[in-house]
Amino acid sequence: MDSAETFEKAALGHLDAVYRAAVALCGGRQEADDLVQETYLRAFERFESFRPGTNCKAWLLRIMRNIWIDRLRRKKIAGNELPLAEQAVAEEGRDKETVWSNAEDLIENFSDEQVIKALSELQEDQRLTLFLIDVEQLSQEDVARITGVATGTVKSRTSRGRAALKERLASYARKMGLAGH
Amino acid sequence: MNHITDERFEDILQGEETDLAHLRQCQDCRDRLAEKKAIAERLRSAFGSMHASPELADRISQTLNAATAAVTSDRPVKRVSLSSHRRQLWPAFAAAAAILIVLVPLSVYFNTSSTAKAAQAELVGIHQENLRPDREFFSDAEPEKLAEYLKSELGFSPAFPCTGQGMAIRGCCVAHFRERIVGSYVVDTPQGVISIIVVTDRPKSLGMSRMSERTRSGQTCWKASFARCSMVTVRLGDYSYCAVGEISHKYLLELISRLLS
CATH class of the missing domain: 1.10.1740.10 (RNA polymerase sigma factor, region 2, helix turn helix motif)
Incomplete structure (x- = not known):
């Protein structure tokens, strides 16, 4: 062969x-x-x-x-700005704490494209980590090896990434009139 | 009552049976867990039906086959042709072509199973990348700014090349070598563009042989050849400065001797 x-x-x-x-x-x-x-x-x-x-x-x-x-x-x-979650969230107004009364029902309202777009707007380190943990369902240890960080960092990145994703989806929901401020 | 921390939630989502007693009595933590699970499941379902196109799979196979055929027949590699509606992917193929240039001499790499040859292939690959017309460099007229940039990327400041005598630094950039980040200077010389790649590996571990000549300052030099490229390396402190270019070892030695004097 x-x-x-x-x-x-x-x-x-x-x-x-x-x-x-x-x-x-x-x-x-x-x-x-x-x-x-x-x-x-x-x-x-x-x-x-x-x-x-x-x-x-x-x-x-x-x-x-x-x-x-x-x-x-x-x-x-080359001077191109990178998409930073903090910037995006700041634009939407981070001080508005989103309360989802029924998260499961609400997130079903988003299309696959919207969910993927929201993910792509996260910080690079959070984006890949969250994807590998939630979508590929790799272990924290495997993700740590792939991303070259400690397992603890994987945990914090996953948690922060999921929170940032929730905020992104919440901002979409506000625009779609699905959730209040 | 102490609620479950974010890190503990991550452990629970990974299947660890922890904090169960607290979860049974805390509605707030149960809601938070349900929300995290819902987001994870929605994310998973969003990607669930996503597959690579058969066209992409074919293209990868064809490119690999072309590389292998070129290696075995010693013919130049034919790049997989682009269909007209995918011409916007030209940069990808340009990158592929650059890599294929390195893949051709990989017959040596595969035949000898030599990690040293693989390292040389990687060094030449970095140099080939540096030669690409669309390669972006960090460039600044002030050497201090270049040093600052490399320090911020690498965590240390490599020796800065002395220019003049027809040599000018085009810029510096970083790449991956043996899965580590390394820096390289790209220098225009009267004989062509060379890259000076700074690595921690010792010249011997890069499969280089000792040269009889030394630099003007008396440092030992090491050399290797891979594909059309020559490499001359000088060890300074904890780092090896590897000059790579399509010019003779003799002239490369002269250049690196001047640059690192």
Whole structure:
């Protein structure tokens, strides 16, 4: 079996998960395609560093996160503003504490696109962490390895990310007239 | 009554059976937990039906096959062609092409299972990235600003190259090497663009061989070749300064000797 075949067998099975994570990071499907392709090429280039029997999905996600961070840095150098959750929340008025009387009913009113958009507006570290914990249901330890931080940081990022996501959805709800201030 | 902390909620959501007694008697914490669960489940369902397109999967397979075919037949890599409606993805393919340039000599990498060769491939990959027309650099006329930038990204200030004699720093940038963040200077020289990549790894662990020549200041130099690139490395303090470029070792040694003098 040649190297490409071995790689495809090990890595392409995780394509959907890597793609979903790319959408979570990028917010848009076109940019996500681009990120996924670069991730697989980079992974193929470094396949020798992958230890068979270890978590291939986590390995791919870590590579993707590194590529994404490199891209963010380039954007930052180019003078582009990065989407920061604090800025977005500040615009909506963070002092308005949202009280959801029935969270489960309320969040069902949002479309998938709105939920994904709200996620994409979170800070990069919270966005990926929350996605990996809630959507991919990875363990805190795996997420810590992927994102290169301590498990405690994963917990706090997840918690802050979920709170920020709730605030984003609450602001959508206000705009849609589904919730009061 | 002490309510459950946010971190404990995360443990509960991970399936840890903790604080059950408190949850039984505290409606407030039960509501908070239900809300967190609802958000998590809604997030999960939003992505539930999302799959990579067959087109993306095909494109990745084709690109990998093209890379493998090029390696085995020693022919130039043919990039997977773009359909007209996806021309907006050109930057992605440009990136892919840059990586493929590195993939061709990866036959050595795969055949020898050499981590040192893999490291050299990564260094050359960083240099190839630096050569891309759309590569963004942090650039500033003041060397202090460049040093500040690298310090903020790397946590230390690498030695700053001395320019002049036809050499000018285009900018500096960071990239990942062996899953760590490293900095590189991109320098225009009369012989072409070179990258000086600063890594913590010792030259020997990068698979480099000792050169008989030394720098003007008497430092030991190490060299390697990968793809069309030459590499000459000098160890200063805790860091290796690796000059990479498509020029001879002799001239690269001269350049790095001048730059780090």
